Amino acid sequence: MIDNRPEVTQTVQSPEGRSTRIQVRDWTVEVVAGPDKGKKVTTQDALLRVGSDVASDLVLSDQTVSRRHIELERTSKGIVLRDLGSRNGTFLEGHQVMQALLQPGDKVMVGKTKLAIKQEARATEVEVMGGADAFGALVAASEKMRVVFAQLRGIAREDMNLLLEGETGTGKELAARAVHEHSRRRHGPFKVVDCNLITEEKAERELFGGLRSNGEDEDKGAKGVFEAAQGGTLFLDEVGELPLSLQPKLLRVLESREVPSLDGATVPVDVRVIASTHRNLEEDVRQGRFRADLYYRLAVARVRLPPLRTRREDIPALAQSLLRGLKSSFELTPQTLALFEGYDWPGNVRELRNVLERGALMQETGNVSWLDFMAQPETKPEGQQQPTTSVAALVTGMPYHEAKDRVVADFERLYFAEVMRVSNFDMKTAEQHTGLSMQSLYRLLKKNGLRLKDLKNAEGLDK
Numbered sequence: 001m002i003d004n005r006p007e008v009t010q011t012v013q014s015p016e017g018r019s020t021r022i023q024v025r026d027w028t029v030e031v032v033a034g035p036d037k038g039k040k041v042t043t044q045d046a047l048l049r050v051g052s053d054v055a056s057d058l059v060l061s062d063q064t065v066s067r068r069h070i071e072l073e074r075t076s077k078g079i080v081l082r083d084l085g086s087r088n089g090t091f092l093e094g095h096q097v098m099q100a101l102l103q104p105g106d107k108v109m110v111g112k113t114k115l116a117i118k119q120e121a122r123a124t125e126v127e128v129m130g131g132a133d134a135f136g137a138l139v140a141a142s143e144k145m146r147v148v149f150a151q152l153r154g155i156a157r158e159d160m161n162l163l164l165e166g167e168t169g170t171g172k173e174l175a176a177r178a179v180h181e182h183s184r185r186r187h188g189p190f191k192v193v194d195c196n197l198i199t200e201e202k203a204e205r206e207l208f209g210g211l212r213s214n215g216e217d218e219d220k221g222a223k224g225v226f227e228a229a230q231g232g233t234l235f236l237d238e239v240g241e242l243p244l245s246l247q248p249k250l251l252r253v254l255e256s257r258e259v260p261s262l263d264g265a266t267v268p269v270d271v272r273v274i275a276s277t278h279r280n281l282e283e284d285v286r287q288g289r290f291r292a293d294l295y296y297r298l299a300v301a302r303v304r305l306p307p308l309r310t311r312r313e314d315i316p317a318l319a320q321s322l323l324r325g326l327k328s329s330f331e332l333t334p335q336t337l338a339l340f341e342g343y344d345w346p347g348n349v350r351e352l353r354n355v356l357e358r359g360a361l362m363q364e365t366g367n368v369s370w371l372d373f374m375a376q377p378e379t380k381p382e383g384q385q386q387p388t389t390s391v392a393a394l395v396t397g398m399p400y401h402e403a404k405d406r407v408v409a410d411f412e413r414l415y416f417a418e419v420m421r422v423s424n425f426d427m428k429t430a431e432q433h434t435g436l437s438m439q440s441l442y443r444l445l446k447k448n449g450l451r452l453k454d455l456k457n458a459e460g461l462d463k
């Protein structure tokens, strides 16, 4: 039975009136009929996706179910069901629905699969701040994100490994940095490894360090990133992309807390690992694509950053804060904010930032509506987009330094997209091409939102 009580079951105002303790309850979605009968997912998250795509929270093998079939969102009114444009539709009591507020006892039919949804009695208490809140560079106003911040603050104080889940652009890297800054390791280094870019032959040297097996002189004696993060935090971005063959090596380091040293012995490492993923790693574990033992080492704590479309209350606070960061004097009108709040933001907060960045410039120069920016399909990799900067607009629109920053940003995006293409998406070739160190190359690709996968996709090279 669906219990339609709100997700927050109890709210207690603290004496000083600034923070509140709330209880967040678990809820479960279970397959009660169909090929996956008995399969279920229990979560505290506000959003749960069901489909045949492995990135879904509940992955169904039913062939009549679409890759992204439905989304279930726990709101203050109860659980809202949304069909995500499925091929065979979604049915409630025999009626096809696109969106519905579920009533107690409702069963949802997707393809040949019947789902039951119920709230669990178990609840976790967290302390949240009132009003708009910030955690490191993250800002938010929604209760969902204030709960996330409360969880992250608690985890930062402990020294456990953490897995951050969420769609692209939801703030996983910023969250990892904020956890580092709020931990006892804040005076130590924060190092980032993009697991999209780690290949088998580079892993030994870049991740773990020590002696190279192929004996190339230039690489002898390189320090791995684990050693470089000594006393601090290592952020493994998109850990789900780490090749299966490398996973036992990473596990060994996490278990033994030591890496090979130059003299062939070992060096102890004191590093907290925060990993991120946009995938459903639990499902990857079930399908044998990710090692279960490594998953449990990484996901000692797990926090999900919700998509922006499920926390639209954050949009005004985010837009104001991002505009301040862009040093734009542009004022958002209520109409613009309403437009923003009505849009789905598939690229999440990163897309909002990009839209504001382009929009602020063009609005200042006077002639383009926000809708033009928001209509751009976000599936197109940023590196493939043409620069929007025209020199005439810059000259009339902004002071020299700001104009220069803008042109450099556009140049970087185009330059690195093109360099990766002519380097056949090989980082070593790109390193030689650009004359940059591997570290700088990683950093600049990341800064410009360029993912190898997207670039390859655009070239038709990815599966």
Ligand SMILES: Nc1ncnc2c1ncn2[C@@H]1O[C@H](COP(=O)(O)OP(=O)(O)OP(=O)(O)O)[C@@H](O)[C@H]1O
Pocket (backbone or CB within 6 Å): 137, 138, 139, 140, 166, 167, 168, 169, 170, 171, 172, 173, 174, 175, 237, 276, 278, 318, 321, 349, 350, 353
């Ligand atoms: N809550 C937030 N407050 C302020 N800015 C945010 C927030 N969330 C994301 N951003 C903005 O969005 C950008 C992308 O965030 P970030 O790189 O942390 O996302 P991500 O989830 O790690 O993305 P990806 O999976 O694509 O690497 C940031 O540079 C920042 O400008």
